[in-house]
Amino acid sequence: MKVAHPLLRGLWFLSVLLAAGSAQAVPSYARQTGQNCVACHAGGQFPELTPYGRMFKLTGYTIGQRTMPLSTMGVLNANKVKLNDPAEGKLQDGSLIFNTASLFIAGKISDNIGGFAQITYNNYDAQNSDSGKWTGHTGADNMDFRYADRLIDAKRDLIYGVTLHNNPTVQDVWMSAPAWGPATVPGSTGTGAALLPILADGLGQQVGGIGAYAYWNKTLYAELTGYRTGNGIFSFMTQGVNNDHGPQTILKGVNPYWRLALTREWGAHNAMIGLSGLDVKVYPDPTDLSTPTDHYRDVGLDAQYQYLLDPHTLTAQVSYIHEKQNLEANLAASNPADTIDSLRAKISYVYHAKYGASLSYFDVHGSTNNNPDSATRGWTPEIFWNPAQYVRVGLQYTQFNRVNGLSSDTDGAGRSTRDDNSLLLYVWGAF
Amino acid sequence: MKTATIALILAIAAIGTGCSTTNERSRNLADPSVSGKTLALQVCSNCHGIDGNSVNPTFPKLAGQPVEYFLVEMKEFRNHHRADPAGFEYMWGLSRSLTDRQLDELASYYAQQRPIEDQPAEPQRVSAGKIIFDQGVPVKNIPPCMACHGAEGAGNGKFPRIAGQHADYLVKQLTVFKRTDERPEGALMETIAHDLTPDNIEDVSAFLSGHSPK
Numbered sequence: 146m147k148v149a150h151p152l153l154r155g156l157w158f159l160s161v162l163l164a165a166g167s168a169q170a171v172p173s174y175a176r177q178t179g180q181n182c183v184a185c186h187a188g189g190q191f192p193e194l195t196p197y198g199r200m201f202k203l204t205g206y207t208i209g210q211r212t213m214p215l216s217t218m219g220v221l222n223a224n225k226v227k228l229n230d231p232a233e234g235k236l237q238d239g240s241l242i243f244n245t246a247s248l249f250i251a252g253k254i255s256d257n258i259g260g261f262a263q264i265t266y267n268n269y270d271a272q273n274s275d276s277g278k279w280t281g282h283t284g285a286d287n288m289d290f291r292y293a294d295r296l297i298d299a300k301r302d303l304i305y306g307v308t309l310h311n312n313p314t315v316q317d318v319w320m321s322a323p324a325w326g327p328a329t330v331p332g333s334t335g336t337g338a339a340l341l342p343i344l345a346d347g348l349g350q351q352v353g354g355i356g357a358y359a360y361w362n363k364t365l366y367a368e369l370t371g372y373r374t375g376n377g378i379f380s381f382m383t384q385g386v387n388n389d390h391g392p393q394t395i396l397k398g399v400n401p402y403w404r405l406a407l408t409r410e411w412g413a414h415n416a417m418i419g420l421s422g423l424d425v426k427v428y429p430d431p432t433d434l435s436t437p438t439d440h441y442r443d444v445g446l447d448a449q450y451q452y453l454l455d456p457h458t459l460t461a462q463v464s465y466i467h468e469k470q471n472l473e474a475n476l477a478a479s480n481p482a483d484t485i486d487s488l489r490a491k492i493s494y495v496y497h498a499k500y501g502a503s504l505s506y507f508d509v510h511g512s513t514n515n516n517p518d519s520a521t522r523g524w525t526p527e528i529f530w531n532p533a534q535y536v537r538v539g540l541q542y543t544q545f546n547r548v549n550g551l552s553s554d555t556d557g558a559g560r561s562t563r564d565d566n567s568l569l570l571y572v573w574g575a576f
Numbered sequence: 577m578k579t580a581t582i583a584l585i586l587a588i589a590a591i592g593t594g595c596s597t598t599n600e601r602s603r604n605l606a607d608p609s610v611s612g613k614t615l616a617l618q619v620c621s622n623c624h625g626i627d628g629n630s631v632n633p634t635f636p637k638l639a640g641q642p643v644e645y646f647l648v649e650m651k652e653f654r655n656h657h658r659a660d661p662a663g664f665e666y667m668w669g670l671s672r673s674l675t676d677r678q679l680d681e682l683a684s685y686y687a688q689q690r691p692i693e694d695q696p697a698e699p700q701r702v703s704a705g706k707i708i709f710d711q712g713v714p715v716k717n718i719p720p721c722m723a724c725h726g727a728e729g730a731g732n733g734k735f736p737r738i739a740g741q742h743a744d745y746l747v748k749q750l751t752v753f754k755r756t757d758e759r760p761e762g763a764l765m766e767t768i769a770h771d772l773t774p775d776n777i778e779d780v781s782a783f784l785s786g787h788s789p790k
Contacts, residue, residue, distance in 0.1 A: 178605075179669015196632070200622045208619055210606030210673055256602045295601060297617045299626060410631045413744075454634055454744060455662065 172216040172535065172575050173252045174201070177209035182534040187451055188458030188495030189531050191575065192320075192329055195453060196415050199318035203304050203360055205293030206252060206259030214252030218263075220244045220331040222571040228564035234277060236269055237567075243268050244332050247286060249575075260290040271389035284385030285350050287315045287324070305359040311375055311382035312349035313402055316356060316368075319417050320491075321447035321462035324349065327491035327505040328525070334543040334567045339509040339521040342468035342485050344402075344423045344443040348372065350386040351394040353379025354402070366406040371399040372425065397426040397438045413454035421445040429475035437474035443467070458495040464488070484512040498534070503527045510550070518550030523562075536574040543567050606673040612681025619670070620682070628689040633742035634662065639689035640740075642731040646683040649736075650674070652761050660758040662748070693740035697782035705783025708776055716771040721780065724764075728789030739787045746781035 175182060178201070183189045185198030194202065201208050225239030235242050247265040254260065263286035270282035293306030314322040320329075323345035328335035341347070356370025374396045375383035387393045406419035422445065426438035447464040468485040475481070486509070493503035503526070510520035523546050529539030545562045548555040555562055602610045603618045617626065620638075624630045628639030638646070652658035653667040654674065674682075696702060709729065712720040722728075724735045731737030738746065752758050753769035754777075769777075 175669075179672050181665035184666050197622050204603060204618075208603045208605070208622075209669075210604060253604075256604055295603075295618055297621065297626065302621075302626065413632050413634070415632075453632060455748075 173212060173214045173249065174206065174209075174216075176212040177206075177214075177252050179209065183498045187453060187460055188493075188501060189498035189534055190458070190460075190493065190495055190501055190529070190537070192325060193460060193493075194318055194320070195451070196410060200304075202291075202318050203293065203306065203358075204295055205257060205291035205306055206261060207254075207256060207293065209253060211253050214250050216249040216251060216575060218247040218249065218573075218575040220246070220571060220573050222332040222569055224332060224334075224567055224569045226565065226567045228560065232272075232277065234272075234279070236279075239568075241570075244571075257294055258290070258292050260288070262288045262290070280389075282385065282389060285311065285382050287312050287349070288382045289316050302362050303359060306357070308354075308356045308358065308370070310354050310356075311352060311379070313344055313352070313354065313370075313372060313423060314421070315349070316354075316358075316370070317404065319406065319419065319447070319449045319462070320460070321417075321419070321449045321464045322421075323445075323464065323466070326462050326464070327489055327503075327507075330527075330539060330541065330569075330571055330573060332569060332571060333541060334525070334569065336487075336489070336507045336509050337521045337523070337543075337545060337548060337565060338519055339487075339507075340485060340511065340519040341509060342443045342445075342466045342487050343425060343427075343441040344421070344445060344466055344468070345487055348394065348425070350383050351375055352396060353382055356402070358404075363410065364408060366404070366408065366419075368402075368404040370402045370404075372396060372402060372423075373399050392431040395428045395431040395434060397428065400425040414450070414452050416448070416450045418448045419446070421447070429472070429477075439474050440471040442469045442471075456497040458498065458501075459493070461490075461492040463490040480512075486510055499531050501529045501531070503529075510547075520547060520550040521545060522547035535576050536572070538572050539570070541569040541571070543569070605670060608675045608678065610678070612678045612683075613685050615674075615678060616682055616685045623666070627692075628686045629692045630742070633744035635666075636745045637691060637741055638686040640691035640730065640737050641683075641686050642733055642735070642737065643680075643683040643687050644733045645731060645736045646686060647679055648734055648761055650679045650682070652759075654679075658759050658761065660749070660752045660756070663758075691737065691740045691788075693788040694742060694785040696786040697743060701779045701782035702786065703783075704775075705779035705781065708780040709783055709787075713771070713776065718768055718771055721784075726789075729784055729787060730789045738784050739789050741784055743778075743781040743785035746784055747777050750777045750781070 182191060185195055185201055187193045187195050221241060222244050223239050223241040224237060226237040229237035245265055245267050247263050250262045252259060264283060265286040266281055266283045268281040269279045272279050289308055289310040291306050291308050293304060296303045308316045310316045312324050314324040320326040352372045353375045354370045354372040356368050358368035360366045383393065402423045404421040406417050408417045423443045425441050428434055428436060429439050430436060443466055445464060445466040450461045452459040466487045470483040472481045488508045491503055491505040493501060495501035505525040508522045511518065523544050525541060525543045527539055527541040529537055531537050543566060545565045546552060548562045548565050553561055599610045600614055601618060602614060604610055623635040624638050629637050650671055653663060654671040656668055709721045712718045725738050726732045729739030750769050750772065753762055753765040754772060
């Protein structure tokens with residue numbers, strides 16, 4: 146079937162999603178447990194997890210019965226930047242485009258082992274500098290494989306396990322973790338062009354990590370993970386990612402990440418407060434490993450709150466990360482010793498797992514001598530609708546109050562912060 | 577590189593097939609050899625609590641439920657007859673492959689747990705709810721709850737324990753009985769709940785949630 150017009154293509158895509166749903170085609174975890182999406186996703190707003198969804202993940206995706214472990218996901222969107230860059234074409238001019246599609250191989254393997262592996266086709270992966278034409282590409286996306294066991298009786302409850310994954314914090318079960326929130330909708334504007342701490346950006350699908358974790362009495366979570374370059378034995382988790390985007394990030398040795406979280410449930414409420422840290426050494430030139438390395442030390446404080454009682458779902462997350470950079474090895478860095486502070490927060494409400502709204506705030510800035518200064522600050526309100534449990538349609542507006550560290554004339558040629566504001570319409574489905 | 581990747585995949589497969597824990601810690605809902613108690617601890621406890629006293633009112637307390645009632649409900653989920661939203665969203669799938677033996681063991685496990693009531697609710701509602709529980713609503717020919725659920729609401733045979741149950745769960749289920757045919761096993765309750773006002777439902781649920789049989 147050949148449908149030329151992007152809008153018609155979009156409608157066709159939506160109809161396929163809906164038709165697939167009526168045929169009871171649901172993602173593989175739902176098939177495995179036989180439950181609806183709301184069992185694991187708060188108010189149905191995937192990927193945010195309920196307490197049960199968190200336990201499902203921590204016990205290694207092993208609850209239920211083995212089924213066909215395949216699912217797919219697709220995203221259609223239209224993104225309009227107020228003063229768009231013509232060179233970015235359809236990514237900024239409001240055209241409805243088929244953005245990404247993913248294949249998931251996800252599910253229970255044995256009583257103790259399960260996994261989540263996402264492979265994504267990005268329809269707008271790279272742009273030909275001469276013709277301006279975009280080309281698509283397929284590569285590894287988030288992956289997390291686990292071995293988990295649970296020692297539980299009337300007096301104790303201890304979940305412990307091992308995780309193998311390819312993106313720092315993708316293994317986390319709280320949405321305040323950088324890999325999951327708050328800009329989880331594919332195509333989201335997020336924090337714009339801000340330079341984020343390395344814990345929040347930059348190492349996804351570049352590294353391989355093996356971690357050990359334990360969750361005691363649904364109260365205390367602790368994890369220690371080591372990351373190394375995603376090559377060799379880990380290369381299956383980084384395949385295709387660097388195709389058009391330069392060489393792979395190369396880390397020196399094994400780099401530690403740690404995580405502690407305190408959790409509590411009472412009535413329909415549950416909350417978490419956590420700490421995390423990453424200490425990583427990166428070669429400034431991935432093609433020359435004879436040089437010293439740049440050193441990034443991140444410490445994060447995060448918290449999450451949920452109220453889950455049908456028909457209401459209220460969730461709030463906040464994450465603050467402080468990064469110390471020592472870029473002595475990077476001769477191009479004008480300021481070898483630098484810092485980045487990232488504050489991101491989100492609150493959302495969903496009614497009857499169908500109608501929802503959220504508001505996010507972001508403030509990312511570096512130390513005063515940061516050069517170039519990419520500091521941004523702004524808000525992202527959003528409304529969304531789940532016409533069916535596996536489809537979400539949303540409208541997201543991102544308003545910038547600060548861009549490139551400035552609140553006016555952000556490019557030195559008269560561009561205002563408002564010119565970066567963007568409106569994103571999306572249709573996001575999984576089946 | 578490729579050899580190493582293949583070796584890793586083979587190692588994971590070997591661990592997956594050969595190094596699993598015993599059935600005593602399985603979360604496999606389609607393995608008839610896993611005991612009901614194991615499933616209660618490894619799976620059901622995530623929502624209903626280790627001892628059947630759930631924290632979130634979305635999920636009913638199962639501690640102290642009569643064996644007969646528990647079995648009726650689980651079989652209603654398994655055969656998709658009980659169709660209230662919370663029931664089919666959470667329970668149809670989880671119950672689909674459980675055997676009668678596993679259900680018996682689950683029923684026995686929860687019947688032996690000690691129920692814990694919620695904190696007392698608003699005194700006015702509790703007083704009004706106690707009257708409905710003890711005396712019904714005579715002007716509407718609504719019988720007292722105690723007539724079937726026991727003098728203290730502790731349940732009896734196919735009639736569930738309602739003492740100490742979450743008020744929110746009771747309100748929602750009484751509303752399901754009042755407005756829908758989604759629980760055919762509770763047809764008797766449809767007649768009773770039909771004439772209960774929303775206030776009646778709130779009152780009796782408030783009384784029951786904090787009530788502990790002596």
